[in-house]
Amino acid sequence: MQPLLLLLAFLLCLRAEAGKIIGGHEAIPHSRPYMAFLQIKTLFEKITCGGFLVREDFVLTAAHCRGSSMKIILGAHNIKKRESSQQVIPVKRAIPHPDYQLKKAHLNDIMLLQLKKKAKLSDKVSLLRLPTKTAKVTPGMVCSVAGWGSTGVKKTTVKLHEVEVKIQTDQECTLYFRSYYNESIHICVGDKNINKSSSQGDSGGPLVCNDVAQGIVSFAKEDGTPPRVYTKISSFMRWIEETMRSFKLQGPD
Ligand SMILES: *[C@@H]1O[C@H](CO)[C@@H](O)[C@H](O)[C@H]1NC(C)=O
Numbered sequence: 001m002q003p004l005l006l007l008l009a010f011l012l013c014l015r016a017e018a019g020k021i022i023g024g025h026e027a028i029p030h031s032r033p034y035m036a037f038l039q040i041k042t043l044f045e046k047i048t049c050g051g052f053l054v055r056e057d058f059v060l061t062a063a064h065c066r067g068s069s070m071k072i073i074l075g076a077h078n079i080k081k082r083e084s085s086q087q088v089i090p091v092k093r094a095i096p097h098p099d100y101q102l103k104k105a106h107l108n109d110i111m112l113l114q115l116k117k118k119a120k121l122s123d124k125v126s127l128l129r130l131p132t133k134t135a136k137v138t139p140g141m142v143c144s145v146a147g148w149g150s151t152g153v154k155k156t157t158v159k160l161h162e163v164e165v166k167i168q169t170d171q172e173c174t175l176y177f178r179s180y181y182n183e184s185i186h187i188c189v190g191d192k193n194i195n196k197s198s199s200q201g202d203s204g205g206p207l208v209c210n211d212v213a214q215g216i217v218s219f220a221k222e223d224g225t226p227p228r229v230y231t232k233i234s235s236f237m238r239w240i241e242e243t244m245r246s247f248k249l250q251g252p253d
Pocket residue numbers: 182183184185
C-alpha cells in the first residue's frame with residue numbers, strides 16, 4: 001500500500017490532534033513564554049502545530065507534525081500579528097523519534113526540532129522544564145494545555161488559548177483505545193463526562209503539570225471526545241538528552 005493510503009486508513013479510526021482549544025479561554029498574553037507556533041509545509045498542504053522551547057536551540061513537538069519545510073514563531077500571542085516580541089526562526093533539522101512510523105503514528109509521537117539560530121531568551125521567550133526519567137503523573141492531577149488550534153481548513157484561533165485538563169487512569173484509555181494505548185509511553189487525559197476537560201490544544205503542544213512538561217498532544221478518537229492520548233515525555237528523556245547533547249549549543253550567531 002502507498003504511504004498515503006496507510007495514513008488515510010489510520011486516520012479513519014484515530015485522528016491526530018488539530019482541533020482548537022474547546023471549553024478553555026484566551027491565555028494571558030505571554031504567560032506561557034515557552035510556547036512555539038509551528039508553520040509546516042507537507043507534500044499536500046500547509047498545517048500548523050504547537051511545540052515548546054526546551055533549549056535555546058531546540059523545540060519539542062509531536063512527530064506527526066513533520067513537514068518538508070518548517071518555521072517556528074516564538075514569543076507570540078496573536079499569531080496573525082507581527083508582535084515585536086515574536087522571533088521567527090526556520091528549522092535546521094527535524095529529528096523525529098527513530099521508532100516513529102507514519103503508519104503507526106500513535107507510537108513514539110515525539111520530535112525534536114533544531115533551530116537555525118538560537119532563540120533570544122526574554123520574559124516573553126523562555127524554556128519549559130522537562131520531567132525527570134522517573135516522573136509520574138497520577139490520575140486526578142489537574143494539568144493544562146495551550147494552543148492556537150488553527151488548521152488549514154478549519155476556523156482559526158489567532159490568539160493563544162488554554163484549558164485545564166485532568167489526568168485519567170490508564171484503564172480508562174485502554175478501554176477506549178484498546179491496543180492503540182500503551183501506558184508505558186502514553187498519558188490518558190481528559191474526563192469523558194466534562195466537556196471542558198475534553199478541550200485540547202494543537203498537536204505538539206505541551207501538557208503542563210506544576211510547571212513541568214509531562215506530555216505532548218498526540219491523538220484522539222475521530223469525533224474528538226475525551227479522553228485523549230498524550231505522548232509521555234518522561235519515557236523519552238534518555239533519547240531527548242542524548243539527542244540534544246549530540247548537537248552542542250552553538251556559540252553566538
Ligand atoms: C509498550 O511500549 C513499550 C515501550 O516502547 C514496549 O516495550 C512495549 O512492548 C509496548 N507494549 C505493547 C503491549 O505494545
